[in-house]
Amino acid sequence: MKLFDTSFIPKLYRIKQHKQTTVLDDVQEVILQQSKSILEKIKTGDRIGIAAGSRGIHQYDKMIQATVTAVKNAGGIPYIIPAMGSHGGATAEGQLEVLKSYGIEEKTVGAPILSSMETVVIAHTETGVPVYFDRNAYGMDGIILVNRIKPHTDFNSTIESGLIKQMVVGLGKQKGASAIHRRGIEGLKDVIPQSARIILRDRPILMGVAILENQDDRTTEIVVVPAEAFEEKEKQLLERARTYMPSFPVNEMDVLVLQEMGKNISGTGIDPNAVGRYLIRTVPDQKPDIYRIVCLDLTEESHGNAIGVGIADIITEKMAKKIDWTPTYINTITSGFLERGFMPIAAKNDREALDIALNCCNRYVTEENARLVLAKNTLHLKELIVSQALLDELQGREDIEVLGEVTLEWDADGHLKTLF
Secondary structure, three states: OOOOOOOOOOOEEEEEEOOOOOOOOOHHHHHHHHHOOHHHHOOOOOEEEEEEOOOOOOOHHHHHHHHHHHHHHOOOEEEEEEOOOOOHHHOHHHHHHHHHHOOOOHHHHOOOEOOOOOEEEEEEOOOOOEEEEEHHHHOOOEEEEEEEOEOOOOOOOOOOEOHHHHHHHHOOHHHHHHHHHOOHHHHHHHHHHHHHHHHHHHOOEEEEEEEEEOOOOOEEEEEEEEHHHHHHHHHHHHHHHHHHOOOOOOOEEEEEEEOOEOOOOOOOOOOHHHHOOOOEOOEOOOOOEEEEEEEOOEOHHHOOOOOOHHHOOEEEHHHHOOOOHHHHHHHHHHHOOHHHHOOOEEEOOHHHHHHHHHHOOOOOOOOOOOOEEEEOOOOOOOEEEEEHHHHHHHOOOOOEEEEEEEOOOEOOOOOEOOOO
């Protein structure tokens, strides 16, 4: 059945955004040098838990390996502890699989992995919220956090996603994550710092390896932070991280087409900070203003977890078949933001998805005025494809390089050949 009288694709051009970036290549040496003085307090034979999360962090396996080496150099016995809340389907096996997909296994990083969903309750916050903590981590002589500092996908505050969140939500496992998220934005903004202070008083937290990434998803800074400086230092690092965030060069689009989404791209699959759409009823949307979002595929690294799929308006049947609703629902329900798990329109192929989007923009979109952007995902925004109407606005900007005209190529089933 033909849905629309007209089917068009505007003239498209590949562009590249040029932003100043720095890259830190030798992450292992930085960790070894910065952690040496802090780890002097380790006694020979101390069991040290190293928290490893579920985010797609560049060189994360090397960072975990370096932390393992630093602990061994100090005389400690390192263990890797998954710190990812309800991710991996909220199972011990699932969390092992997530770490394996990032190259983190005993044979590669040099330390055994203790994966369990069992927790203990350390205490309760002043408002009565239980502070859950991984049972294996609870029994350690020392604990090290290793995580990226970045703006959170759900809220804005002085402490968002980083060492403190990994300590509270990551090591809190599914129960801890649920206890925080069921209290909504208040839980994220207020209860996480309150819980962190309790953990820092009660447990032997040694330090955190804070990671900052640039717009190209590459390591730009590593700062080893002693436990007593977590809160103050993380506030400073978060402000630096904001300046590194990838962004679109325009603030108004009719249609954004994402080649893929996934857990290795963002905790919500599609980063709300990039698209400006949060899908939380008490959180207003921000710029950019995008009327329709199309997502064509789910990354293999997501293991079927399509949390955030509801941020899109249209997906494809091919993508829909890849969704494993068990981890998707567990992760979505634990977060408390159910709208992010709602199923979008599923088009039969990429071409139909684009047709639907361009014809459902609440205005008369034509080949000449279409404000269309195609991107690999919300993490990689350096290279984009834009329509003629947007190119006219971007011409002459010093940070924009026009690489040439693009002709979309379709396979026999109506799917786009790889663009990025």
